[in-house]
Every structure is written in C-alpha cells, then in structure tokens.
Amino acid sequence: MGILDFLKRKPEPTAAVAKERLRIIVAQERSTRGAPDYLPLLRNELLEVIKKYVNVDLEAININVERDAGHEVLELSVALPDGKPAGSAAT
Amino acid sequence: MSAEIIVVTSGKGGVGKTTTSASLATGLAMSGKKVAVIDFDVGLRNLDLIMGCERRVVYDFVNVIQGEATIKQALIKDKRHENLYVLAASQTRDKDALTQEGVEKVLDDLSKDEFDYVICDSPAGIEKGAHLAMYFADHAMVVVNPEVSSVRDSDRILGLLASKTRRAERDNGSVTQHLLLTRYNPSRVEQGEMLSVKDVEEILGINVIGVIPESENVLAASNSGVPVILDDNSHAGQAYRDTVARLLGETRPMRFLDAPKKGFFQRVFGG
Numbered sequence: 371m372g373i374l375d376f377l378k379r380k381p382e383p384t385a386a387v388a389k390e391r392l393r394i395i396v397a398q399e400r401s402t403r404g405a406p407d408y409l410p411l412l413r414n415e416l417l418e419v420i421k422k423y424v425n426v427d428l429e430a431i432n433i434n435v436e437r438d439a440g441h442e443v444l445e446l447s448v449a450l451p452d453g454k455p456a457g458s459a460a461t
Numbered sequence: 462m463s464a465e466i467i468v469v470t471s472g473k474g475g476v477g478k479t480t481t482s483a484s485l486a487t488g489l490a491m492s493g494k495k496v497a498v499i500d501f502d503v504g505l506r507n508l509d510l511i512m513g514c515e516r517r518v519v520y521d522f523v524n525v526i527q528g529e530a531t532i533k534q535a536l537i538k539d540k541r542h543e544n545l546y547v548l549a550a551s552q553t554r555d556k557d558a559l560t561q562e563g564v565e566k567v568l569d570d571l572s573k574d575e576f577d578y579v580i581c582d583s584p585a586g587i588e589k590g591a592h593l594a595m596y597f598a599d600h601a602m603v604v605v606n607p608e609v610s611s612v613r614d615s616d617r618i619l620g621l622l623a624s625k626t627r628r629a630e631r632d633n634g635s636v637t638q639h640l641l642l643t644r645y646n647p648s649r650v651e652q653g654e655m656l657s658v659k660d661v662e663e664i665l666g667i668n669v670i671g672v673i674p675e676s677e678n679v680l681a682a683s684n685s686g687v688p689v690i691l692d693d694n695s696h697a698g699q700a701y702r703d704t705v706a707r708l709l710g711e712t713r714p715m716r717f718l719d720a721p722k723k724g725f726f727q728r729v730f731g732g
Contacts (some may be wrong), residue, residue: 383653388609389660396616396664403620 405435416446424450463572464497466579468598468636470622472614474585476606477643480679482582483511484690484698485602488705490545491690494577497536499567500550501594502584503558509549512539513686523551526563532570541691556590564593587621597627600637600708602670606644607656615640616665639670641704646675648720658718671704673697674717 402409413433420426430449435442469482479500486498499522500508509515514537520530525548532548539545548567551558571579583594595601601622605615622636623629629636642661649655662668678695682688690705692698696717703713 385650385653385656385660388656389664392609392612392656392664395613399613399616400620 401434409433409435420448426451462575464568464576464579465600466568466581466598467600467602468581468583468595469602469604470583470591470595470618471585471604471611472587472591472618473606473611476604476611477673477679478585478604479507479511479582480683480689481602481604481641481643481673481701482508482580483688484701485705485708486512486545486547486578486580487539487542487688488690488701489578489580489709490539490542492705492709493544495544495575496578496580497546497548497571497576498580498582499548500582501559501590502582503550503554503556503590504552505584506550506552508582509537509547510686511683512547512688514539514547514549515686518549521549521551522567523554523558525567526559532567532574556584556588559590559593561593561596565597568597587617592621592625595622595626595636598622598636599628600639602639602641604641604643605661605665607642607646607650607661612656612661612664619665619667638667639708640665640667641671641673642669643673644675645672645718647718651720658715669715670707671700672715672718673700673704 413431414428417426417428417431420431426448430451432445432447432449434445436445437443467485469478469485471478479502482498486496490496498508498512500506501522502508503523506518506521509518517537520535522535524530525532525535536546536548539547568579581594581598584590595618601618603615603618603622605611619638622638626636628634640661642658645658646655650657656664658669658672674696676689676695676697678692679689679697682692682695682698689695689698690701700717703716706713
C-alpha cells in the first residue's frame with residue numbers, strides 16, 4: 371500500500387459476488403440442459419393455472435427432467451405459501 | 462492413422478480463440494507435428510492475419526468444400542514452419558456455405574495427407590459455423606476469460622461438446638475437454654477484483670490446461686502477424702508453450718499466477 375493510494379479510487383472487490391452468481395446460474399442451467407424446449411413454457415402455463423387458486427410466484431415452481439436407463443421422469447414441485455388462498459380464486 | 466482434431470471454441474467472442482488457435486498450431490508444429498489450422502469463421506476471416514499470411518490467400522475453405530479448388534491448392538504453407546498449413550475462411554460467402562459432408566471430406570483428406578493435428582478455429586456463438594467446427598472434434602480447447610459472461614458461455618459450450626458432437630452421437634467415447642484461461646491478471650485476482658483460476662475451475666467443474674496472463678505482447682504479436690507463442694520473452698508466449706507441452710502429455714507447473722512483486726518506489730508511491 372503506497373502512502374498516495376488514498377488519492378486513487380480502488381475498485382470494489384467483486385470477484386466473490388461474481389463467483390456466487392455464476393455458481394447459482396450454472397447449476398440452474400445444467401439442471402435444465404438437454405431438457406425438452408417446451409419446459410419453460412410448460413412451467414409458465416402451469417404457474418398461470420396454479421395462480422388461479424394459490425398465490426405463488428415463478429420461483430416457487432421447480433421442474434426437473436431426470437433420465438434413468440430407458441425412461442425419463444418429469445418432476446414438478448410447487449412450494450405453496452403458508453397464507454390463505456389467492457383472493458381471486460373464488461371468482 | 463487419422464489426424465487428431467482439436468476444436469478451439471468458447472461461445473463468447475473476443476476471448477482469444479484465434480490467438481489460441483494460431484499459437485496452438487504453431488506450438489504443435491514446433492514439436493515436429495504436421496499441423497493444419499482451419500478458420501471456420503466464414504464471412505469474418507481473421508486467422509490469416511494473426512498467422513501473418515493474409516496476402517497469400519488464393520483459395521479458401523469454402524472453395525474446397527464447393528469443389529472449386531483442391532485442398533492442396535488452398536492450404537497456405539506457413540513461412541516459418543514447413544509442416545504447418547493454414548486454411549483460410551471465405552470472406553464473401555455466408556455461413557450456410559459450410560456443410561457437414563463438406564467439412565467431413567476436408568478433414569478426411571487431411572488425415573489421408575498424413576496430418577497429425579487439425580486445429581479448428583471456431584467462430585463465436587453456437588450457430589452453424591461453431592457447430593460444424595466442434596462436430597468432428599476429438600479434443601476441445603475451451604477458451605475462457607475470468608469474467609461472468611465468458612464463464613457462463615463456456616459452460617454452455619461444454620454441454621454442447623458432450624451432446625452435439627459426432628463422438629457423443631455415436632457413443633464413441635467423449636470429446637476430451639480442456640479449459641484454457643486467458644487474459645488472466647494476477648494483480649486483480651489478488652485484489653479480489655477478478656475470478657481466480659480456482660474459482661473458474663470450481664464453477665465449471667473442470668481443471669485448466671493452461672493459464673495465459675493478460676499481456677501487451679499479445680497485441681504486439683497480432684499487430685505483426687506473428688503468433689505470440691513465438692515471442693520467447695513474453696509470459697503469454699511461454700504460457701502457451703507450457704500449454705502445448707501439457708497437451709502432448711508433459712507435466713509442467715503453472716506459471717505466472719502470482720502478481721509481480723512491487724519495488725520500493727511502487728510500494729511507497731503506489732503504481
């Protein structure tokens with residue numbers, strides 16, 4: 371550290387942020403890799419249907435395709451909120 | 462004995478694919494191998510400039526594929542190494558001029574002509590040119606910068622290498638994947654401003670075969686049309702030599718991963 375360093379603005383140490391963001395996005399993209407193209411659309415339409423009855427957001431729906439020898443498993447999980455059903459559900 | 466086909470690819474543009482292709486091809490030729498390096502970036506020819514043979518291009522890759530020239534007519538002999546040849550991309554056609562059958566025929570002809578290695582310099586992106594550059598590969602050199610978009614794109618490319626190549630489709634073993642980290646700046650890594658080698662290895666789950674430090678010699682080399690591996694005094698050139706040696710099976714320690722020590726004046730006055 372030089373005595374004149376205070377004159378220079380130092381960039382923030384942001385490598386750790388980059389690493390964390392990449393870790394998450396790479397894991398997410400790997401989990402959907404090789405999955406059918408319709409998966410994102412399916413996910414959105416399912417969300418629309420579920421939203422009619424329960425108040426959930428996009429993050430609450432998880433779709434995974436797993437391959438075993440000879441067959442594929444489409445796994446869908448929805449994390450329901452603790453609260454009451456959406457107000458519009460009855461209408 | 463068929464030629465080993467190595468694709469140099471990355472997904473993202475501007476990370477150093479062509480610089481790497483030129484140095485890799487030159488390095489293998491320096492080790493006595495017979496090498497051809499092919500520019501797959503149809504429409505945006507650049508490898509010829511980096512190799513310093515831009516004024517000697519008569520026929521290109523597309524001419525050969527369309528039967529307008531033979532492979533022998535189109536290969537440009539390197540002026541420094543007699544066992545190194547360049548096949549330039551077309552400047553005038555679009556990427557649809559490449560066909561899978563055409564590429565396969567060129568690669569087969571090079572094998573018959575006793576080439577040891579064919580380096581395929583991929584265009585950026587994941588469209589036709591990039592797909593064809595990787596399709597027939599035995600090995601892949603994935604070039605990545607320590608930067609978020611480059612790392613993400615290279616993960617995508619690693620996925621494609623494992624599924625959209627001839628080896629993958631025929632269940633014929635997999636394409637050997639090598640990761641090459643370029644434009645690495647050890648001082649910025651030490652300051653926590655740049656992803657480290659270890660970070661990139663952890664995120665992508667694959668070890669690097671080499672780390673090329675960011676260096677002003679790379680620009681100087683491309684300015685003069687001399688692959689940087691021939692610049693013995695530059696760290697980048699030496700790091701490329703190490704990488705080629707590792708590719709040929711040698712074990713060499715990684716160099717240039719630490720920031721240069723600061724002298725007294727730099728310590729006091731910054732710099």
